[in-house]
Amino acid sequence: MTPLPPHDVRSSLGRNLTHGMLDALGRAIVTGVYTGKRFPTEADLTLQHGVSRSVTREAVKMLTAKGLLSARPRQGTIVQPAESWNLFDPDVLGWLLDRTFSLELLRQFNELRIAIEPAAAQLAERNAGDAGLAAIRAGYARMVAAEAGEDDPLDADIAFHVAILRAAGNPFYAQFEEVVTTALRSSIRFTNRFKGRSADLAAHGAVLAAIEAADGIAAHRAMQQIIADVLALIVERDRRAEGSAA
Structure with a gap:
């Protein structure tokens, strides 16, 4: 195949060349394009993508910060093993999800969620305040x-869960917002596809009702049940997949 001229390659990166380069290289690394291969030099990348060396250098620097690359003396820039990647980085998570649909990755996401979100719901009962409670109510609304077709189901569900993370009143929980949002986008699409419907309003309403009633334990339990149901569905689908492959 004849290589695209530099201006065509450059246009495929979008208006922000640095972030376009970051996204292109990040996806290539995560999807295994460079597995068993030498990572291109700065000069090679600059030529391949039709950008300046400063754009290439900045993109490589950002990928290094995300744990995907490292620069070593006499070895140049090399791709780091997957266990070194920053999985809490939303870009890395997004590239992982785009790589292939994985029940294992989805399970791992929800195992993280079940360790965080129920505790956040319990804290929200105590720390939400008027503004935080209003945001949770707005997410539920x-x-x-x-459900009536008047809003986007995915965005609405995410708004509810993010409002609870923020209402916990703990900056460490708030730092999980992007991770939980990324995990939710994948998880909600999965559950909607196999359940044939949107989120369980009654289950989410139980979380809101517990927070409104100042019952932190009930809020914890209700949120835990929501995520436990997702995990149970993942286990069921995984078992069916193994059965069909046998």
Whole structure:
């Protein structure tokens, strides 16, 4: 295949060349394009993508910060093993999800969620305040509207869960917002596809009701049940997949 001229390659990166380069290289690394191969030099990347050396250098620097690359004396820039990648980085998570659909990765996401979100719901009962409670109610109202076809089901569900993370009143929980959002986008699409419907309004309403009633333990339990149901569905689908492959 004849290589694309530099200006065509450059246009495929979008308006922000650095972030376009970051995305292109990040996806290539995560999807295994460079597995068993030498990672291109700065000069090679600059030529291949039709960008300046400063754009290439900045993109490589960002990928290094995300744990995907490392620069070593006499070895140049090399791709790091997957266990070195920063899985809490939303870009890395997004590239992983785009790589292939994986029940194992989905299970791991929800195992992380079940360790974080129930505790956040319990803290929200104590720390939400008027503004935080209003945001949780607004997220739930969006879910109700989505059920009637008046809002986006995915965005509404995410708004509800993110509002609870923020309402926990703990900056460490708030730092998980992007991770949980990325995990939710994949998890909700999965559950909707196999359940044939959107999120369980009653289950989410139970979380809201517990927070409103100042019952932190009930809020914890209700949120835990939501995620446990997702994990159970993943286990069921995984068992069926193994059965069909046998």
